[in-house]
Amino acid sequence: MIKADKDKYSDVLENSIAYLESRGFENIKADIDGYETPKSFSKVGSDISVTPDIVATKEGRKHYFDISLKSEKPKQLKSKWLFLNTLSNLKSHRFKIITARGHYKYTQDMLDAVNLSNKKPIKI
Structure with missing residues (x-):
């Protein structure tokens, strides 16, 4: 999720954290x-910064x-x-994508576009 969408989808972020906690993840860091x-x-050399949505x-x-x-x-x-x-x-380390209902097809199309089709999104 990009910074512009953080406020709009904060409920999805909270649901994702709850899901990860129930799966045994610890030391969860989120924005x-x-x-x-x-x-x-x-x-x-630029002002671009990348922050993962969740680290656990x-x-x-x-x-x-x-x-x-x-x-x-x-x-x-x-x-x-x-x-x-x-x-x-x-x-x-491990990198995983989390997606929500209504965004599955969009996520799969994006993964195929950047040649990460081996990643299987976690559906919440």
Whole structure:
């Protein structure tokens, strides 16, 4: 989810956190009240920063989660996913996409467009 959509879809973010807690994830960091904000990654030489929607650990392994919802800026969302996927591969972490009802087809089309079709979205 991009920053412009954070306020609009805060309920989906809260539902996602509850889902992850019920699945045994710990040390959850999210960009909402009551949780620590995840680390942001900034591009050198510009003001662009990427922040995962949720960061959690399970069995000693860090997981990055991004929430996929229909967006006005799909190009920005695609580049965020590619960055998080690359970062997770470099550091032996995991990257997963969370989506909600009404956004499944959009999410799958976006994953196919950036050649991440091996990722299976978590449906909430």
